[in-house]
Amino acid sequence: MDSLEGTLWDVVLYGTGIRQSLLALALSRSDKKILHIDSHQWYGGAEAAFSLQEAKTWVEGIQHELEHPQFKKASLHHPERDDSQTDAPKLSYPRAYSLALAPQLIYARSDLLRLLVSSKVEKQLEFVAIGSWWVYQSALAPQGSSDDGTADGGESSRSSLLRVPSSREDVFADTTLDLNGRRKLMKFLRFIARFEDEPDTWQQHASKPFPEFLEQQFGIPVAIQSPLIALTLSLKPPSEITTEFALSKIATHLRSIGVFGRGFGAVIPKWGGLSEIAQVACRACAVGGDNGAYAAEEESQDGADSSFKIKLSSDGRVSTRWLVGDVEDLGLGSMKETSIGGGDSRSDTAIIASRSVTVVSSPLGSLFPPVAEGSPPPAGAVVFFPSGSLCTAGSEEISQNHSPVYIQVHSNDTGECPKGQSVLYTFTAELGPPGLQLLTNAMTGLLAAVEEDPTPIALWQMQYEQSSQWADADPPHTLHAVNNDRIICLPSSSPDLSFDDAIIENVRDAWKRIMGDEVDDASFMVFEDREEMAGIDEDDDDLG
């Protein structure tokens, strides 16, 4: 067994977030010596999944600033229970929960799913379907006028959820639209199926607001745009969503439907979102712990074999040819401008969101109607609260320009909570107390709109803010003197609602740099089955 210090490692991989874990998987069948370490007690970094106990520890870590500043303002809420009422809904034991920091949905055509299959780790995972998308309509919102595309259904006195049509048949059957509205939506759906081939229709709108495009090119009035905007999964107000972005997101959504079964197009890994993928990928390389706060400090550089020494806080010094981590872990604040955001990284990179995770006392069954005969029953749903559907802090009136809110609802089929309960994951770009108020209002609205008696209640909640990069100027640590092209700095995680395939590109790039000329793209994460091997088939380049 190699000792840590005595070994020249080919790669020191720092952190077990989704990117590092996928890279560990990609490198796992190479003959590289890999030291994979994490400073945390849990796997998954910003993509971890927690039991209630672990969530509490995590929140306390953030409060005491032990965690990366990517997460901020975390708090826990345990509504008071009246224990004399024995049949009052209760939390189950802490490990009955596996709450996801990154409950990202994965579209059927994502490269991630393809690679999980080709690398054979998919067999160790389970996926469940995201079924319906819903748009929340507030009772307080002004009702449609006669020529806005909505059907004249009289005044509605309560808030409601409208199911987003996912096919032309759905649009046709949608009674909330008048004939004119249906016809326009159909036209748009026909266009988007092949929008790349019709640049004349949209190219001049590419970087302009999507709502204007819908109105000008398709005559779709603002009143019936929400279902389409819901599919973009963007946290921005509609006026800031570009046409190009929206078209590609909506097309991805629609083109994914039917790939793994009728009526749904997105899946999530069971048992806690991306965490599960990170863990399975990590297993390809054993992972050791490094209990210090920071990964590495450049120590010396040895020109001859282009290796360098790094200092681990717990295990002394190790020599390596490559060091890989993310911005937070490596403390490479100075590199953030250049290396953040794979692909198109203009303004979309610095996403900051208010988040909450709430365990609810009801399975919320009405949000998971069967999507199609023969398809698996959905375990997740997305609820969209458009701008102009919620009240903001201190007001009883609907605010017309608050940030949109998304809630991902996960049933107990996701394995994240026990039977009889469900988990709400909320997202909004509004920060601070107004953001939290908005999230609370959205949840209250949702729980009222499902019309259950008694109204479901929150049993447990955590709130926090998450940013995709450091908001503060000064990173605590720098690695100025280091040979930069041997340090690979992966972008940090962002509070996205869906998995971003740019992550795969980052990982593939890192893999290619490390492997050099030995490899071509086609062999990325393509592995033989090793099921028939008996005996220990873990890589033995762990740190035993």
Next chain:
Amino acid sequence: MADSTGAQAPKPSSSVKLVLLGEAAVGKSSLVMRFVNNDFQENKEPTIGAAFLTQKCNLPTRTIKFEIWDTAGQERFASLAPMYYRNAQAALVVYDITKASSLTKAQHWVAELQRQASPGIVIALVGNKFDLANPSSSSAAEGEGEEGEEGEGDARKIPAATAKAYADEEALLFFETSAKTGMNVAEVFTAIANAIPETSLKGPRGAAGQSGRQQEESRVNLTGPRDNVGAKEGCAC
């Protein structure tokens, strides 16, 4: 590859996911190594994360292929355990008969499995390091200095009867073993193989997701479309 040379009898074969749990250094990896490679190491290093191994077990009427997840006993890996015991059809919960705290830890694992794992999971409680118990057969015991146990005679801290009574109460299989001498090791795995209900056995795949019809149903298959997929909906490609 214990089995690869044997003539392939047309016996039905099925996979069984098995997980090993227990305090650090009780001998989980050693038991697996004995079972899979018929080998033993005096100073085995602690497991990091978990190790995956497979081994076949021939029963008179069928072949069971164990997919074994050997987890790390060190506390810092404890939060990983659920992902290994989920969907497991069998668990080996190991303690060290020379260390009292290890039975307590084992009991915690059993309780957690009973609450959290698949309802039909077969659990075996295993008291390892039997060779250290019997002075006449543990000539190497003094050299080992297990947990600082030394002195004359019996290093045993947990009477077999105590553990057996607990196992009976919880309806667990129970064995005392020695990974070092090999005593009872194969027997544990055979007993587990025999105890897995026929109905929960499936073909080589599908073994996962045993935990009930309902979960099986909600599962999305990524490797092939369901029989009746029609691509007409929404899918424009």
